[in-house]
Amino acid sequence: MTKTKREVARRPASAAIPSGWEYAPAPESRDIVRVNESYGLYIGGGFVEPLSNERYTTIDPAREEPLSEIAQAGKADVDRAVKSAREAYAERWSNLRPSERAKYLFRIARLLQERSREFAVLESLNGGKPIRESRDVDLPLAAAHFFYYAGWADKLEYAFPNRTPRPIGVAGQIIPWNFPLLMLAWKIAPALAAGNTVVLKPAETTPLSALLFCDVVRQAELPPGVVNIVTGDGRTGAELVSHPDVDKIAFTGSTEVGKAIARTLAGTGKRLTLELGGKAANIIFDDAALDQAVEGIVNGIYFNQGHVCCAGSRLFVQESIYETVMAKLKRRMRTLRVGDPLDKNTDVGAINSKQQLDKIGALVQSGIDEGAEIYQPPCKLPERGYWFVPTVFTNVAQSYRIAQEEIFGPVLSVLTFRTPDEAIEKANNTPYGLSAGVWTEKGSRILAMAQGLRAGVVWANTYNRFDPASPFGGYKESGFGREGGRHGLEPYVQLDGE
Numbered sequence: 001m002t003k004t005k006r007e008v009a010r011r012p013a014s015a016a017i018p019s020g021w022e023y024a025p026a027p028e029s030r031d032i033v034r035v036n037e038s039y040g041l042y043i044g045g046g047f048v049e050p051l052s053n054e055r056y057t058t059i060d061p062a063r064e065e066p067l068s069e070i071a072q073a074g075k076a077d078v079d080r081a082v083k084s085a086r087e088a089y090a091e092r093w094s095n096l097r098p099s100e101r102a103k104y105l106f107r108i109a110r111l112l113q114e115r116s117r118e119f120a121v122l123e124s125l126n127g128g129k130p131i132r133e134s135r136d137v138d139l140p141l142a143a144a145h146f147f148y149y150a151g152w153a154d155k156l157e158y159a160f161p162n163r164t165p166r167p168i169g170v171a172g173q174i175i176p177w178n179f180p181l182l183m184l185a186w187k188i189a190p191a192l193a194a195g196n197t198v199v200l201k202p203a204e205t206t207p208l209s210a211l212l213f214c215d216v217v218r219q220a221e222l223p224p225g226v227v228n229i230v231t232g233d234g235r236t237g238a239e240l241v242s243h244p245d246v247d248k249i250a251f252t253g254s255t256e257v258g259k260a261i262a263r264t265l266a267g268t269g270k271r272l273t274l275e276l277g278g279k280a281a282n283i284i285f286d287d288a289a290l291d292q293a294v295e296g297i298v299n300g301i302y303f304n305q306g307h308v309c310c311a312g313s314r315l316f317v318q319e320s321i322y323e324t325v326m327a328k329l330k331r332r333m334r335t336l337r338v339g340d341p342l343d344k345n346t347d348v349g350a351i352n353s354k355q356q357l358d359k360i361g362a363l364v365q366s367g368i369d370e371g372a373e374i375y376q377p378p379c380k381l382p383e384r385g386y387w388f389v390p391t392v393f394t395n396v397a398q399s400y401r402i403a404q405e406e407i408f409g410p411v412l413s414v415l416t417f418r419t420p421d422e423a424i425e426k427a428n429n430t431p432y433g434l435s436a437g438v439w440t441e442k443g444s445r446i447l448a449m450a451q452g453l454r455a456g457v458v459w460a461n462t463y464n465r466f467d468p469a470s471p472f473g474g475y476k477e478s479g480f481g482r483e484g485g486r487h488g489l490e491p492y493v494q495l496d497g498e
C-alpha cells in the first residue's frame with residue numbers, strides 16, 4: 001500500500017507507544033522574551049518604517065500561531081540600507097582604529113552571552129528548534145564567533161603577512177532559517193572585524209533573532225549604519241544582490257538560489273562567497289566504537305530536525321556490522337522525544353515551515369515509491385504545528401532521489417560498503433561536497449579517508465562539531481569560500497597585489 005504524504009509524517013510504522021517511564025513536561029518560560037507586534041527595518045542605527053508599506057506575518061511553527069508582523073523591504077528600502085552602510089563605512093567604520101573595532105565586537109559577544117536565554121527562547125519560538133540546542137549550541141557558538149573575530153580585528157597584518165589587508169566596503173549578506181542567529185554571527189563578525197559595514201537579510205520565516213540582535217547593536221553603541229538589517233522574502237535578497245553599490249555578497253542557502261546569484265554577479269566584479277547544500281556521507285567502519293558511532297549518526301541527522309547543510313544524511317555502514325548497527329540505531333531512535341521546542345526534554349522539534357514539511361514529505365514518498373524500506377519509531381506528535389517523525393530508509397540504491405537530493409529534514413538513507421575504496425567512491429558520488437564523517441579506531445585510515453573524500457570538512461569519530469577557529473565551506477555544488485578561522489577573514493579583505 002502506498003502511504004500518503006500526511007500518513008508518512010503522522011503515522012510511524014508501529015502504532016504502539018513504549019509504556020513505562022515518561023518524562024514530565026519541562027517547559028522553558030517564554031516570558032523572558034518580548035516580541036513586538038510589528039517591526040520596521042533596522043537602518044542607520046534605528047528602526048524605520050518600510051517605504052514599501054508591505055508586511056507579512058511570522059509564525060511559531062510548533063503552534064502555527066502568529067508572532068509578529070514583519071516588514072517586507074522593497075527596492076527603495078534596500079537602497080536606503082546600502083546608502084546607510086556606505087556612509088558608515090566611509091565616515092566612521094573603515095577609519096576607526098582596529099583595536100577600537102575589536103572593543104565593539106567584544107561588547108557584542110558579551111551582550112549575547114548576557115542575553116543568551118532570551119535569544120535561545122526566541123530562536124526556538126520562531127524557528128522550531130529544541131531549546132536544548134538553541135541554548136547549548138546556537139547561542140554559545142554565536143557569542144564565540146564574535147569573541148573570536150574580535151581577537152583578529154587588530155591583528156589582520158598577522159593573518160596576511162606582507163599583504164597590507166584593507167577592508168572591501170559594503171557587504172550584502174543573505175542567510176537561511178536553520179541557524180538564524182548563528183549564521184548572522186558567521187556573517188557579521190568577520191565582516192566587521194575586517195573594517196566593512198553590512199546589510200543583512202535574514203530568512204523570511206525566521207527574522208526575529210536578527211531583529212533582537214539590533215537591540216544588542218544599540219546596547220553596544222555601534223556607530224549607526226555599520227549593521228543594517230532588512231527583512232523580507234527572496235525578492236529582498238535579489239534586490240540586495242543586484243544593488244550596484246554593494247561590494248561583496250555572502251550567501252548561505254539552497255544551491256538553486258546560489259547559482260542564480262552567481263549568474264547575476266558574473267562580470268560585475270563584486271566578490272561572492274556561497275555556502276550551499278550538502279548530502280554528507282557518514283561512514284562507519286567495523287572497528288569503530290559502535291555505541292559512540294550510533295550517537296554520531298543520530299546527532300548527524302536528527303540534530304536541528306535535519307535542517308543542517310552538513311547533516312550526515314547518507315549513512316555508509318561496513319557490510320559486516322550492518323545488522324548490529326541498524327539494530328542499535330533503531331533502538332536509539334525509539335528514545336528520541338519529538339515535540340514542543342520549548343520543552344527542555346525535547347530532542348527533535350518542529351519543522352521550520354509548511355513548505356519545508358511538504359518538501360520532506362514528497363522526498364520521503366519518492367523513497368517509498370522507488371522501493372526503499374522505511375522505518376519510523378512509534379511517536380506521539382502534537383496536534384498542531386509542523387512535525388516529521390525521525391525516519392530511516394534501508395535498501396537504498398545510490399540512484400534513488402533520497403540518496404541524491406538534499407532533504408533537509410530528519411530523514412536518513414542507509415547504504416553499505418565493503419572496502420575503504422568503495423566507501424570513498426560511493427561517498428563522493430554526489431554533486432555536493434560540504435562535509436563527511438569517518439568512524440574507525442585506526443588513525444591511518446582516518447587520514448587516508450580524509451584525503452580521498454571530496455568534502456570541505458571531515459569529522460573523525462564525531463559529527464556536527466563546530467568551532468569559530470575552524471574553517472567551514474564546500475566543494476562542487478556546495479559552494480566556495482570559507483567561513484570561520486583565519487580563512488573566514490579572506491573574503492572580507494583586499495590584499496596588495498589583488
Ligand code: NAP
Pocket residue numbers: 174175176177178201202203204205232233234235236237238239241252253254255257258260261275276277278308309356359406407408
Ligand atoms: P533559499 O531560498 O536558498 O534561502 C536562503 C536565503 O536566500 C533566504 O534568506 C531567502 O529568502 C533568500 N533568497 C531566496 N531567493 C533569493 C534570490 N533570488 N536572491 C537572493 N536571495 C534569495 O532556501 P529556502 O527556500 O529557505 O530552502 C530551500 C532548500 O534550500 C531547503 O529545502 C534546503 O535543501 C536548502 N537550504 C540549505 C541551507 C544551507 O544551510 N545550506 C539553508 C536553508 C535551506 P527566503 O527566506 O524568503 O527564502
Ligand code: MG
Pocket residue numbers: 234
Ligand atoms: Mg526560499
